[in-house]
Amino acid sequence: MSLTSSKKVETNVVELEIAVTEEQLQKATQAAYKKNIKKIAIPGFRKGKAPKAMIEKLYGKDFFYEDAVNMIYPEAYEAAVEEANISPVDQAKVDNLTFKEGEGFTFRATVTVKPEVEVSNYKGIKAEKNVETIMAADVNAELDKLRERNARLVTVENRAAKKDDTATINFEGFVDGVAFEGGKGEDYPLVLGSGAFIPGFEDQVIGHKMGEEFDVNVTFPDEYHVESLCSKPAVFKVTINNLQKKELPALDDEFAKDVSEFDTLADLKKDIKTKLQTGKDEAAQQEVEQTLIDSVIANMKAEIPQVMVENKANELMNDFAYRLQSQGLGLDMYLQYTGMDRESFKKSFEATAERQVKIRLAMEKIAELENIAVTVDELDAEYKRLAEMYGLEEEKVRQFIPSRDVKEDLYVTKAIDIVRNSAEIKENKVKKSSKSKKDEEEADEEEK
Numbered sequence: 001m002s003l004t005s006s007k008k009v010e011t012n013v014v015e016l017e018i019a020v021t022e023e024q025l026q027k028a029t030q031a032a033y034k035k036n037i038k039k040i041a042i043p044g045f046r047k048g049k050a051p052k053a054m055i056e057k058l059y060g061k062d063f064f065y066e067d068a069v070n071m072i073y074p075e076a077y078e079a080a081v082e083e084a085n086i087s088p089v090d091q092a093k094v095d096n097l098t099f100k101e102g103e104g105f106t107f108r109a110t111v112t113v114k115p116e117v118e119v120s121n122y123k124g125i126k127a128e129k130n131v132e133t134i135m136a137a138d139v140n141a142e143l144d145k146l147r148e149r150n151a152r153l154v155t156v157e158n159r160a161a162k163k164d165d166t167a168t169i170n171f172e173g174f175v176d177g178v179a180f181e182g183g184k185g186e187d188y189p190l191v192l193g194s195g196a197f198i199p200g201f202e203d204q205v206i207g208h209k210m211g212e213e214f215d216v217n218v219t220f221p222d223e224y225h226v227e228s229l230c231s232k233p234a235v236f237k238v239t240i241n242n243l244q245k246k247e248l249p250a251l252d253d254e255f256a257k258d259v260s261e262f263d264t265l266a267d268l269k270k271d272i273k274t275k276l277q278t279g280k281d282e283a284a285q286q287e288v289e290q291t292l293i294d295s296v297i298a299n300m301k302a303e304i305p306q307v308m309v310e311n312k313a314n315e316l317m318n319d320f321a322y323r324l325q326s327q328g329l330g331l332d333m334y335l336q337y338t339g340m341d342r343e344s345f346k347k348s349f350e351a352t353a354e355r356q357v358k359i360r361l362a363m364e365k366i367a368e369l370e371n372i373a374v375t376v377d378e379l380d381a382e383y384k385r386l387a388e389m390y391g392l393e394e395e396k397v398r399q400f401i402p403s404r405d406v407k408e409d410l411y412v413t414k415a416i417d418i419v420r421n422s423a424e425i426k427e428n429k430v431k432k433s434s435k436s437k438k439d440e441e442e443a444d445e446e447e448k
Helices: 020-039 052-059 065-084 135-151 201-205 251-260 265-298 306-327 333-338 342-347 348-370 376-390 394-400 403-422 437-447
Strands: 002-010 013-020 095-100 106-111 126-133 153-156 165-176 179-190 212-221 233-247 425-432
Touching: 002 065, 013 306, 020 052, 020 065, 065 095, 065 106, 106 306, 126 265, 135 251, 135 265, 179 233, 201 212, 201 233, 251 265, 265 348, 265 403, 306 333, 306 342, 306 348, 333 342, 342 403, 348 403, 376 403
Parallel strands: 126 425
Antiparallel strands: 002 013, 013 106, 095 106, 153 233, 165 179, 165 233, 212 233
């Protein structure tokens, strides 16, 4: 097998002329004969026992050619691609298949390839990194969330219902004096202010006490999910059976022991602050890296084949569908819920797909310009990491993912390291808090 010619026929499209020798063709036809002989019956021979020469004499010398070509093609095409030093991004279109007596056959493969890429000014990029400093009020906000998650409900009897109380109610709704289907419930726990019921309902429960019976007057929304009730005024007969308020646990060492592995509240606060700061630092680093990458691809020149974007969009869509499936929801059902069709759903991934394609092309070019190499140890370490990530044996991963693909991923990672490590980053410390300055001062004082 050999590459007889390679030429660029249009932007990012290469045409390969590939030749297969007679010896290789005969070897493949012999393999095709062995593959199919059990299905062939010829008069005078038991089924599966007819000689190859006899079959070719009866049905033609080219009887096994189709299977032979299919066997030869993958290896012949891959060898030609490697010899032509091209990187296909889509399946090749194969035509012009020609057999010559005693000389084997030739064929033409036309394929879309990676574009020629130019990158510049990828070193020394100036950027700013805004790192948010975690304040005492931020820690206290996290503690408040912990208290909320560990709160308990206690019954209140001597006051009217307030916002955030849980009112256990009986209710029945009427439209034009007639009870409607689905409008009745008993011992329903309703958190007042949660917005679980139609607008105006919960506000009218507030102010009533346990044991009270009263009417709630509301109007169903114009786009209510039950069409017959849309925009209709309704009256609900309501009784409060029970009223509970949320009681937060005391913020002390016992609380710390209950909700964490720490023995003191001080240690819990310290851990929360460390984790929050780590999260902010990582987010700031990711943001600045995206800024650097944006700068690189803004300075990149390339005519990107649309098929690369489409293939990446399909890959992203399939990944999304796989994650849905792991949660017990099929893609068709998801599309039905969201009111999208497959085409519009795929289009929603195109912007991300285009960006990812540009990033990879730019980083591959930087890797080439910087003569980046991947050592055997680095390749082995990456296979080990992938095996751990997928929960598979390393040998299985090596079978599924070619070393060439793993090396290309490592080239990209190393190229990003070059861009990041050579950048001029100005770091800004930012102090933010959702609380007022007075609240922040009080929180700082409390922490002290």
